Amino acid sequence: MKRSIAIMLAAATAATAAIAPIGAAAAQTAAPEVTEDFKPSSVNQPGQEYPQVNSQGRARFRIVAPEAQSVKVSLGLGGRGGTVLTKAADGTWVGTTAGPLDEGFHYYHLTIDGGTFNDPGTLNFYGSTRWESGIEIPAHDADFYALRDVPHGRVEQVLFPSASTHAQRRAFVYTPPGYDRNQRERYPVLYLQHGWGEDETAWSNQGHANLIMDNLIAAGKARPFIIVMTYGMTNDVRPGGLASFDIKPFQTVLVNELIPYIDANFRTLADPRHRAMAGLSMGGFETKLIAPANLDTFAYIGLLSGGTFSLDDVNRTPGFRDKVKLVFVSFGSRELDGGGMAGPPGAPRADPRANAEALKRAGINSVFYVSPNTAHEFLSWRRSLREFAPLLFRE
Amino acid sequence: MKRSIAIMLAAATAATAAIAPIGAAAAQTAAPEVTEDFKPSSVNQPGQEYPQVNSQGRARFRIVAPEAQSVKVSLGLGGRGGTVLTKAADGTWVGTTAGPLDEGFHYYHLTIDGGTFNDPGTLNFYGSTRWESGIEIPAHDADFYALRDVPHGRVEQVLFPSASTHAQRRAFVYTPPGYDRNQRERYPVLYLQHGWGEDETAWSNQGHANLIMDNLIAAGKARPFIIVMTYGMTNDVRPGGLASFDIKPFQTVLVNELIPYIDANFRTLADPRHRAMAGLSMGGFETKLIAPANLDTFAYIGLLSGGTFSLDDVNRTPGFRDKVKLVFVSFGSRELDGGGMAGPPGAPRADPRANAEALKRAGINSVFYVSPNTAHEFLSWRRSLREFAPLLFRE
Structure with missing residues (x-):
């Protein structure tokens, strides 16, 4: 039952992709069966809505940088590649990992116009000899x-x-x-x-x-x-x-x-x-x-x-x-x-x-x-x- | 004696500005009497050379973002304005505050292509309801x-x-x-x-x-x-x-x-x-x-x-x-x-x-x-x- 609702939600998103900037970006970078139940990651900074995580363990990012040429997230493709964000109609950059991430905590960073920066939405954690962005994919045994x-x-x-x-x-x-x-x-x-x-x-x-x-x-x-x-x-x-x-x-x-x-x-x-x-x-x-x-x-x-x-x-x-x-x-x-x-x-x-x-x-x-x-x-x-x-x- | 050495160093920098990207940027954004004794701020992330502070209380920033269109720092002009960085020959963005900053700790952030990010060189401190970059201008009574x-x-x-x-x-x-x-x-x-x-x-x-x-x-x-x-x-x-x-x-x-x-x-x-x-x-x-x-x-x-x-x-x-x-x-x-x-x-x-x-x-x-x-x-x-x-x- 839960599964069929998820499929219905995903279908609804695909149908409205043309007018919904976030849905559009998701449709470009994610497989069609994305479940649209994204919630803010538990390690976001206070009041920050993005990044978000859905029940499948996919992460969705949203970065404000209207004049940027390219924005990439170092997470995605099972943790081994990255997620390229695309510019939405409102000037934000959005994207969803192509597949689910492993449960638990992941370090990541942004590449904006060739420079390494943190996602302003998340708390930072010291790893890789720098304070990095972090995201938490809720674990079943959390x-x-x-x-x-x-x-x-x-x-x-x-x-x-x-x-x-x-x-x-x-x-x-x-x-x-x-x-x-x-x-x-x-x-x-x-x-x-x-x-x-x-x-x-x-x-x-x-x-x-x-x-x-x-x-x-x-x-x-x-x-x-x-x-x-x-x-x-x-x-x-x-x-x-x-x-x-x-x-x-x-x-x-x-x-x-x-x-x-x-x-x-x-x-x-x-x-x-x-x-x-x-x-x-x-x-x-x-x-x-x-x-x-x-x-x-x-x-x-x-x-x-x-x-x-x-x-x-x-x-x-x-x-x-x-x-x-x-x-x-x-x-x-x-x-x-x-x-x-x-x-x-x-x-x-x-x-x-x-x-x-x-x-x-x-x-x-x-x-x-x-x-x-x-x-x-x-x-x-x-x-x-x-x-x-x-x-x-x-x- | 110290003062005259400082003036000599500043003059030497001005003379080599055409081939020294950092000096060039400083010459553009700072008054000519900048003392070239910049050292990394005490609240930089481990191993990070920038931002730097000199004995006059001026801050110098260096940001790597080769494809960016504009990079600005929210500090400078006596704390009330900002410092616009300029792109150096090596693709980095550099700039020095036009005048000295007050002694002590200051929050700041970058504006890169219209988005708000932290300086990857510094530790972050929670202020303005977000984790912000920080810089420390050494106080005489530190x-x-x-x-x-x-x-x-x-x-x-x-x-x-x-x-x-x-x-x-x-x-x-x-x-x-x-x-x-x-x-x-x-x-x-x-x-x-x-x-x-x-x-x-x-x-x-x-x-x-x-x-x-x-x-x-x-x-x-x-x-x-x-x-x-x-x-x-x-x-x-x-x-x-x-x-x-x-x-x-x-x-x-x-x-x-x-x-x-x-x-x-x-x-x-x-x-x-x-x-x-x-x-x-x-x-x-x-x-x-x-x-x-x-x-x-x-x-x-x-x-x-x-x-x-x-x-x-x-x-x-x-x-x-x-x-x-x-x-x-x-x-x-x-x-x-x-x-x-x-x-x-x-x-x-x-x-x-x-x-x-x-x-x-x-x-x-x-x-x-x-x-x-x-x-x-x-x-x-x-x-x-x-x-x-x-x-x-x-x-």
Whole structure:
């Protein structure tokens, strides 16, 4: 029934295309079965009507630039191409993605007359080393990261001194609901890293890590713990440069400066069995370099679209079998379809699921998770945190 | 000596203008005495070279949009006009403000081919009901809001339940250095409001309220207290609509919902003599409506470029003389030159300094402050907070 109404609406739009500028643009750039139930994206700026998303996961853009020669959106064609907007009779540029986008959060930008700009309709999110436009395609399971009427933890900006970088550095700290009331309680800590080109704002702004934790804790699914998020691109990481990446500057900031600061200023359980490190993409790469080299600091490890542990990795790491309480590895399903991010750059692709199973057979607490129908994007990582958090600090 | 080097550099630039695109643009739009010591603005996005600011307070912009027809910046001509960029030989658009800008923070945006966009070089700040580009002209007294090597407080995002608006609302809470260590100490609270078109991020992002407090506390100039910042545009406030503004929805959120939440979840001194309300511009307007009507809640009042208290105001408010411990009123000097913001819209302009003096003569603790050479902008309000904070909670 719903389906037939959608088809009727689409037909009505096609019939009126000649007089409806937005419908006309949609007819040019989208297949005829576009469902005309577009609503403003949830991450639009206050009061902004565009961009919009429909129930099929298509996005529609509308940009005011009456004298422009060309306006393109970097989203569309399944995320691999872009959407060319066309100029409507009223001087605005409009267009709809040719197909549905994956559920979840996507970065994008505009190309206007050859220059890169943000869509003035949306909030901006730090990714690709710049503040980019963002759009949210509502996920069928969006409730787990929604702002709900449950007790909320806090996200706190702390500025901590870093002698090694001669700076006051910034971190965000999630403290769970009740942290300030339960003055006698001490909490485990997860150090959670962003990806390349992102920063310490990503896990809250794009990831909703705080809301995911609030909801898990309210449902009794996760033990309340602290999450610490700081900037992981301490030295200048360029695209493709991860193979020659020197982990030491960031390791020094994290292990020698931030962790002591957090343990001194928050009520933590300051031992390895109550400390985890995880990261997405480059943050997973960093986790794999730092955590196994610091097993007297971290006993829980998570790589989210950021590599995999083989039995060889385990065997060549002294103490791994005794000290590591959990190895969690996850990917978006579309990453595995393409084989991506399973090994270090240039190395033969490893099968991350087979690696995870080999660890399990060897008696290691190894958990492998695949986020359905998502790519190297934040819905994969929101879901990964939802799966990872309940497994932490259970011993 | 410095001056003559600057003149020589400017002359050298003029001489090479024919082959130097940036110099050429500067020569077209700026007076000949432009000092060529431009540096990236401190609020640029990471790694971005433009916009730049020179020692005279002039700003230079550079925008990549090779096919654009026109690019304009909303800053320049003393802040009242704009700067038209010109297309350089390499396809970029460049231009320098015709004169120096006032010291401090300025919002701006680009107009590209008739559309409004942000400068991709800068961070964005919420103002004018949108995330706008920002630029910082270094102030001669910038040290008081700089990130320095002193103990830092935290800025915490809290989500509090609001039955009256059927929402989980956001506030940011500054807690002073040592808040978590001094578990037996309780703190006074300042409720600090943003201006029209801004939101609860403004006082931290644009205002550096946290850094101002860290520095004042480190210097022993202010008593450590908590600052709470939430969204004050609870109902839909349109420009010019303040005269018919209904304060009740926001008053309910602030007084009946947020204050009880803060008192329950932070270690506050929960009495009127340890509670202040202040705001800038529209936030001052709100403060003047809420604080005198709730003198059993607030004993300290601050209006920052947001109105003034006359002796009539005092006399018609029951309990004012007994209960109010401080009335602080401030403006940027350029606002007083223009007479702006001294009275409610439509009313005859009051002289805010005379009002403040009349209150003082009547025995009220009335303090009036004027920020030199600043307008209705954030440097006025940063300085106002620097002057206001040391006066708070002294009885």
